[in-house]
Amino acid sequence: TLSGLVLYNFFAKRSYLKPQTLKRAFLFAFLVVLTGNFLATRDNFEKFNVFHSRPARAFFSDLKHFYPTLPPNSIIYIDTPNDAQIKYILSRIYGGSNYGSGATLAVFYPEVKKEEIEVIRDFMLVQKSVSTEPAKIDRVFAFYYDKNGLSDITSNIRAQLKNKK
DSSP states (O other): OOOHHHHHHHHHHHHHOOOOHHHHHHHHHHHHHHHHHHHHHHHHHHHHHHHHHHHHHHHHHHHHOOOOSOOOOOOEEEOOOOOOOHHHHHHHHHSSSSSHHHHHHHHHTSOOOOGGGGEEOOOHHHHHHTTGGGGGGEEEEEEEEEEEEEOOOOHHHHHHHHHHH
């Protein structure tokens, strides 16, 4: 904008063009640059949004497909391979809330409060949580997340927890 004003003043003093024609030319140029800027910003934002939201949509749609509702005081165990990129993607998916990952999942399960969802990524912590109260085993929901998406491993994990008792 500043460069355009300086250029406009330069041409206005030199009077190469009539003032009315000069104003129209600079207004047209300003609108072209402004439109190009808006379109470029919108395009970059859409690319960013599609790149970051595709894994999240797949994750939450799979989660709702496996379990349309969750009981109160649910323990959600999410296992991942030892791949830093997969762990980063997963943390970006459900770790976006300031209130924690339970709050992010509670958005998709309105019947459960954010305090009633515990998200654990370490199997030892799941065992420790369940060891104090064996009835919690039925409220454990386990998933495996890798490059192929989310898969349900709840029955296997519950069987392991029951065998550890």
